[in-house]
Amino acid sequence: MRFDTIILGAGAAGMMCAAHCGGHVLVIDHAKAPGEKIRISGGGRCNFTNMYTSPSNFLSQNPHFCKSALARYTQWDFVDLVGRHNIAWHQKTLGQLFCDESSKQIIKMLLDEMREAGAELWVQTSLRDLRKTESGFALEVERDGQRQHLTCANLVLATGGKSIPKMGATGLAYDIAGQFDMRVTDTRAALVPFTFSDGRFKDLSGVSLPARLSNDRTSFDEALLFTHRGLSGPSVLQLSSYWSEGEAIRVNLIRDLPLFDLLRTQRRSGGRKALTTELARHLPARLVDYLSKVIPMSGNLADQSDAKLTDLTETLSAWQLVPSGTEGYRTAEVTLGGIDTEDLSSKTMEAKDVPGLYAIGEAVDVTGWLGGYNFQWAWSSGHAAGVAIAAKHQPTTLYPRPRIQLRTITS
Template sequence: MDFDTIILGAGAAGMMCAFHCGGRVLVIDHAKAAGEKIRISGGGRCNFTNMYAEPGNFLSHNPHFCKSALARYTQWDFVDLVGRHKIAWHEKTLGQLFCDGSSKQIIQMLMDEMANAGAELWVRTELRDLRKTETGFALDVDREGQRVSLTCANLVLATGGKSIPKMGATGLAYDIARQFGLGITDTRAALVPFTFSDEKFKELSGVSLPARLSNTRTSFDEALLFTHRGLSGPSVLQLSSYWREGEDISVNLIPDLALFDVLRDQRQAGGRKALTTELARHLPGRLVEFLSRIIPMQGNLADQSDAALSELVKALSDWQLTPSGTEGYRTAEVTLGGINTDDLSSRTMEARDVPGLYAIGEAVDVTGWLGGYNFQWAWSSGHAAGTAIAGR
């Protein structure tokens, strides 16, 4: 069976690419349905892009690589597509855009666009063999127990990274890239919770609050969540992409509170009140109780000198912690690293030394922040490859 383009992976990037390619297009996935990661995203409502998406929100060994694709297919282009399909949406915090209804609406939209473009979709299909030919590529696949031989002029790697293996994620894109001589940068779990070997926060599981998490590279102000394994929440997931094993992190529990002034004023107005009681007005009570065992905060407000209050505020605004690790690919939202952008064209996503081979989405060494940025990279890179193939 001969196709112009075969796309491996029926996720966000693969489906986006499929309806821009033109010609006879086949999308293959080993899962039972297309868009499984889309389906579970955003609590089932799909945080499909971000109003503020720009190159600075992405990590890569080459921070300039993503600029071309993002500029030629922006968040507003995708919002227009969503609008044409009459999918209602809303903005949450920090520019995050979600469906009012279900993430399944985004999947259906992409499948409708594929159908309109004449692209075929095969699910429950496993790749068994792949080789280069003079005119393109030859593939052998197992489709519902039958071996099928395929050929194509263009092959697109859109199988994603290693994150969430229970959803079927594998390193297939990296294996194929290596087969054809493309480099792979170091990969690691990203947008993932921190763990602590001593379960030090087990008693705080479920406690959350706004916080600022920092390391020597960057800082994020978003919610922090204590878990029985360690730390999670948006601020943690964001920082995890910039963290390496053995490094300290700084946790500011009072990022927007002038706590020294508050405590000094309360010392005048109600000095007999216990310091921990006053702190519990500004921080979760369970957290104050926990911290009281490691930070001096005994006695009443009247007992506290300015120097003591300053030390307390310093401790709460720069709590130094050293995670033992992360929860890994099991819960990571994305994979950091991937197919080396040095080996790809930033305009077309085509391999520089392998004509007809393209790589898009999470498989590539471009990783977005939490909040719809990785979906936008999928849309933009899928569009870049699809339109390049259509123009060949």
């Protein structure tokens, strides 16, 4: 069976690309249904983009690579698409946009766009063999227990990364890239909780509060959640993308709290209160109880000098911890790293040395922050590859020479 374009992966990037390719397009995926990561995202309401999307919200060995695709298909282009399909949405904190009802609406929207473009979708289809030919690519796939041979002029790698293997995630895109001598940067789990091997926070499981998490390179001000395995919450997930194994992190538990002034004021009017009792007015009581075992905070408020209060507040604003590791790909929202952008065109997402081979979405070494940024990269990179492929199907327009009109100029 001959196709103009075959897209491996029916996720966000793959379906977006299929809607724009033109020609005879086939999307294949080994899962039972398309868009499974879309379905579970955002608590089932899909944080489909972020209104503040910019290149600065992405990590890559080449931070400039994402600029072209993001500029040519912006968050507002996708919001417009959502609006055309009458999907109601709302904004949450930090520019995050969610469906009012269900993430399934985004999947249906993409399938409708694919259908209108004439693209076919095969699910529960596995790739068994792939090779380059003079005219493109030859694939052998298994579908319904039968082997089928396919050929195409263009092949798009949209299989994502290694995150959440229980949903079928693999390193297939990296294997195919290696087959065609394309480089792959080091990959690891990102947007993932930190773990502590000693289980030190198991008694704090479920406690949350606003905090600032930082290392020597960056910081994030969002919620922190203690778990039985370690630390989670948006601030943790964000910092995990910038964390290296064995590195210390700093936790500011009193980010926006003028704790020194509050304690000193209370010392004057209620000096007989225990310091821990007063702290529990400003921080979760279970957290104060835990901290009292690792940080000096005994005695009443009247016993605390300004120097002691200063030491306490400085400690609470820069609590240093060294995670044992992360929860890994099992719970990671994305994979950091991927197909090296040096081997791709930033305009078309096509491999520089393998004509007709494209890589998009999470398979590429472009990783967004938490909050809809990775979906926007899927839309933007999928669109970039799709319109580039569509342009191949358009006949070259021969523009006639402009006519020159001669006018007599009289004085």
